[in-house]
Amino acid sequence: MPVPNYEPWDETRAAEVIAEAAKQDGACMPILHAVQRTFGYVPEEALPMIAQTLNLSRADVYGVFSFYHDFRHERAGRHVMKLCRAEACQAMGADALHKHARDKLQIGWGETTADGKVTLEPVYCLGLCACAPSGMIDGKVYGGLDNAKLGKLIDRARAA
Ligand code: FES
Secondary structure, three states, X not given: OOOXXXXXOOHHHXXXXXXXXXXXXXXXXXXXXXXXXXXXXXOOOHHHHHHHHHOOOXXXXXXXXXXXXXXXXXXXXXXXXXXXXXXXXXXXXXXXXXXXXXXXXXXXXXXXXXOOOEEEEEEOOOOOXXXXXXXXXXXXXXXXXOHXXXXXXXXXXXXX
């Protein structure tokens, strides 16, 4: 999956993105996804724009936005690393692996490294349980992760 090149926040651009996505059925989710794909997160300013477009209250839109962990409050880093915290991965030592990742990146869950290169997010099963512990970087999945493998992936992402 190509590394996203997020656009800076721009209200006019957001209005275009929202109007285009609003043509789809059940538009709230598609709009939120479209806004996040464009800007790397869902800016606070976009929520009332979405509410107005869909004739919903701000609270309705905020409720959807905050319910789904995939929607971000802050711009993602250049690379998004998701590590699986579900049961099969936990059973295969994911906790220690995740601590290694957080220590190496010097960030916590949902945070982005100071150089803006990597955002670390939890995910709950990638369908790769047989190869646990698993993770995903920029949409590409990796199984059988250990500290060494994950460390190389992190180094590669930070160097790119
Ligand atoms: S539990 Fe981690 S991939 Fe399924």
